[in-house]
Amino acid sequence: xxxxxxxxxxxxxxxxxxxxxxxxxxxxxxxxxxxxxxxxxxxxxxxxxxxxxxxxxxxxxxxxxxxxxxxxxxxxxxxxxxxxxxxxxxxxxxxxxxxxxxxxxxxxxxxxxxxxxxxxxxxxxxxxxxxxxxxxxxxxxxxxxxxxxxxxxxxxxxxxxxxxxxxxxxxxxxxxxxxxxxxxxxxxxxxxxxxxxxxxxxxxxxxxxxxxxxxxxxxxxxxxxxxxxxxxxxxxxxxxxxxxxxxxx
Amino acid sequence: xxxxxxxxxxxxxxxxxxxxxxxxxxxxxxxxxxxxxxxxxxxxxxxxxxxxxxxxxxxxxxxxxxxxxxxxxxxxxxxxxxxxxxxxxxxxxxxxxxxxxxxxxxxxxxxxxxxxxxxxxxxxxxxxxxxxxxxxxxxxxxxxxxxxxxxxxxxxxxxxxxxxxxxxxxxxxxxxxxxxxxxxxxxxxxxxxxxxxxxxxxxxxxxxxxxxxxxxxxxxxxxxxxxxxxxxxxxxxxxxxxxxxxxxxxxxxxxxxxxxxxxxxxxxxxxxxxxxxxxxxxxxxxxxxxxxxxxxxxxxxxxxxxxxxxxxxxxxxxxxxxxxxxxxxxxxxxxxxxxxxxxxxxxxxxxxxxxxxxxxxxxxxxxxxxxxxxxxxxxxxxxxxxxxxxxxxxxxxxxxxxxxxxxxxxxxxxxxxxxxxxxxxxxxxxxxxxxxxxxxxxxxxxxxxxxxxxxxxxxxxxxxxx
Numbered sequence: 001x002x003x004x005x006x007x008x009x010x011x012x013x014x015x016x017x018x019x020x021x022x023x024x025x026x027x028x029x030x031x032x033x034x035x036x037x038x039x040x041x042x043x044x045x046x047x048x049x050x051x052x053x054x055x056x057x058x059x060x061x062x063x064x065x066x067x068x069x070x071x072x073x074x075x076x077x078x079x080x081x082x083x084x085x086x087x088x089x090x091x092x093x094x095x096x097x098x099x100x101x102x103x104x105x106x107x108x109x110x111x112x113x114x115x116x117x118x119x120x121x122x123x124x125x126x127x128x129x130x131x132x133x134x135x136x137x138x139x140x141x142x143x144x145x146x147x148x149x150x151x152x153x154x155x156x157x158x159x160x161x162x163x164x165x166x167x168x169x170x171x172x173x174x175x176x177x178x179x180x181x182x183x184x185x186x187x188x189x190x191x192x193x194x195x196x197x198x199x200x201x202x203x204x205x206x207x208x209x210x211x212x213x214x215x216x217x218x219x220x221x222x223x224x225x226x227x228x229x230x231x232x233x234x235x236x237x238x239x240x241x242x243x244x245x246x247x248x249x
Numbered sequence: 250x251x252x253x254x255x256x257x258x259x260x261x262x263x264x265x266x267x268x269x270x271x272x273x274x275x276x277x278x279x280x281x282x283x284x285x286x287x288x289x290x291x292x293x294x295x296x297x298x299x300x301x302x303x304x305x306x307x308x309x310x311x312x313x314x315x316x317x318x319x320x321x322x323x324x325x326x327x328x329x330x331x332x333x334x335x336x337x338x339x340x341x342x343x344x345x346x347x348x349x350x351x352x353x354x355x356x357x358x359x360x361x362x363x364x365x366x367x368x369x370x371x372x373x374x375x376x377x378x379x380x381x382x383x384x385x386x387x388x389x390x391x392x393x394x395x396x397x398x399x400x401x402x403x404x405x406x407x408x409x410x411x412x413x414x415x416x417x418x419x420x421x422x423x424x425x426x427x428x429x430x431x432x433x434x435x436x437x438x439x440x441x442x443x444x445x446x447x448x449x450x451x452x453x454x455x456x457x458x459x460x461x462x463x464x465x466x467x468x469x470x471x472x473x474x475x476x477x478x479x480x481x482x483x484x485x486x487x488x489x490x491x492x493x494x495x496x497x498x499x500x501x502x503x504x505x506x507x508x509x510x511x512x513x514x515x516x517x518x519x520x521x522x523x524x525x526x527x528x529x530x531x532x533x534x535x536x537x538x539x540x541x542x543x544x545x546x547x548x549x550x551x552x553x554x555x556x557x558x559x560x561x562x563x564x565x566x567x568x569x570x571x572x573x574x575x576x577x578x579x580x581x582x583x584x585x586x587x588x589x590x591x592x593x594x595x596x597x598x599x600x601x602x603x604x605x606x607x608x609x610x611x612x613x614x615x616x617x618x619x620x621x622x623x624x625x626x627x628x629x630x631x632x633x634x635x636x637x638x639x640x641x642x643x644x645x646x647x648x649x650x651x652x653x654x655x656x657x658x659x660x661x662x663x664x665x666x667x668x669x670x671x672x673x674x675x676x677x678x679x680x681x682x683x684x685x686x687x688x689x690x691x692x693x694x695x696x697x698x699x700x701x702x703x704x705x706x707x708x709x710x711x712x713x714x715x
Binding site: 037052053054070073074075086088089090091092093094099103104106107108112113114117118120121140141240 | 311380396477478480481482522578581582583590593594595597598599600601602604661662715
């Protein structure tokens with residue numbers, strides 16, 4: 001078997017004595033989508049924020065392509081090709097789409113000043129691919145609709161040739177049509193060999209989009225199952241009861 | 250009824266033309282509103298002061314005279330310089346209450362350095378004195394600002410508390426440094442920065458040269474913007490709109506220059522300058538309304554035809570304009586500026602985007618301190634002295650200037666030019682009421698009311714725009 005893209009081994013983090021993530025190990029292969037399921041407060045978002053550099057882990061190891069990775073802030077994670085679409089979208093509401101897409105990685109002119117025109121041009125290109133109806137390039141993110149904001153956040157994640165993509169409930173604010181667009185995007189990115197962690201509440205979506213599903217409860221990993229080998233009821237049982245089915249992968 | 254109908258149809262195309270104009274030129278309507286309000290205040294003061302005592306202002310008063318406008322700009326410089334930094338501090342969701350005391354502290358330190366230490370050591374008037382004093386002021390200001398930022402970012406004490414502590418503590422340090430007395434006089438060259446002596450005035454020819462240069466720069470900037478848009482096939486502004494912008498920009502610059510270059514040196518100064526430099530004074534007929542000097546027999550008198558010098562731009566005004574340009578550049582064209590606004594818009598998002606928000610906080614407070622250093626030089630040079638009360642209440646005027654200029658205390662929103670206009674507005678109201686001889690207590694009431702009213706109007710405007 002080839003080396004996994006990401007291996008998280010024995011990840012732990014606590015906040016004020018509460019173990020938010022407790023000894024969790026998960027891996028992710030190229031071209032694979034792994035769903036992360038669990039109740040609110042199960043530790044999914046926290047686990048993912050360790051990988052994206054937003055939180056510093058207390059214990060455990062992260063391996064990328066088989067080599068130990070030092071991730072202590074979001075910049076480190078991005079250097080490893082890890083991009084994240086946060087549940088909150090993490091957009092600066094007072095600046096426009098292009099400024100948000102390039103936040104922290106601005107294009108600059110030879111004189112070192114911001115190249116806003118080039119950034120807007122690139123933004124128009126990538127948004128044209130993801131959300132062709134999007135035309136409001138001059139307006140601050142605050143005045144965009146929920147779906148438009150979501151597409152800006154998604155565009156930001158795919159703009160920089162990420163190898164590993166983390167999506168924290170990417171379709172939560174979207175209508176059916178936009179949701180379908182995101183699903184198509186996931187298929188396309190998967191084909192390109194990207195590894196994707198997908199946090200979602202919708203078991204049905206996880207079953208159709210993901211290859212494997214990892215279930216968490218109270219900060220611990222209940223189990224990882226192959227979605228083709230587990231029924232929705234079995235996965236639901238894992239989420240609610242924290243019980244591993246017999247044929248867990 | 251038919252009359253009403255006619256009116257309605259008449260008004261419609263007119264309004265759409267204004268809208269079309271604003272859309273084509275992409276001018277900030279809020280800024281236009283502020284400029285309009287500023288002009289309204291100026292005109293009102295001029296008319297009212299003219300009713301009380303006719304003078305040679307544009308509307309018969311004492312406000313819209315070259316002399317008053319020149320003084321107004323010089324008086325605004327110190328606050329204006331600091332307000333540009335305060336915009337960035339507030340945009341980042343912080344506040345700096347310490348700048349008034351910091352200004353006193355820095356000014357006193359600079360004064361003690363030149364008057365008590367350097368002058369006795371290397372001789373009064375040595376060029377090292379003024380250079381060292383200015384450097385010391387900006388370095389000390391930057392360091393104190395950085396300390397504010399460090400405590401806010403890394404010790405995680407709210408900026409309000411850190412700088413409130415600074416407000417109280419720094420003035421104490423300034424008092425101890427000055428030993429409670431006024432430290433004076435400043436070095437001869439240092440004083441030039443204050444704009445109080447003829448050598449610190451640019452004079453008409455240099456002023457016009459500078460103005461023409463600036464006009465050229467405005468035209469180039471607009472052309473360059475157009476080239477950038479063309480490069481990526483973005484929608485271009487109509488040519489007439491670009492041309493209008495060039496004309497408006499140049500008119501403002503040339504108009505300001507025309508006003509400032511028509512303010513003659515005061516009578517006593519021309520006289521002293523002519524006598525000191527052995528410049529022959531022409532003979533003429535006394536005319537008390539003139540600004541020139543001439544010989545009427547043995548006596549030097551005022552006259553309309555004779556020896557006359559005009560001030561042009563004063564040093565502190567040039568410094569304030571330069572600071573405004575540089576700060577606008579920093580805020581809009583650099584990564585540093587972009588990060589400040591992003592942090593103000595959503596600190597968490599900025600953090601997740603990999604921006605080191607703590608380091609940014611230190612840098613922004615340090616920049617604020619640097620500007621306080623510049624203002625400390627301007628203020629002490631202008632007064633030709635430094636006291637521990639020099640910057641008293643400046644923090645409130647600076648914050649008010651930024652807020653009147655449209656900076657939102659919620660963070661993320663604010664412009665440098667807005668703060669400059671805000672500073673000018675505050676100073677205009679104060680100096681206008683001084684012209685009318687209103688008591689200081691009354692002035693405070695009006696300034697406070699204007700601040701609150703300005704923010705109220707701003708809220709209405711923003712809600713309507715939404």
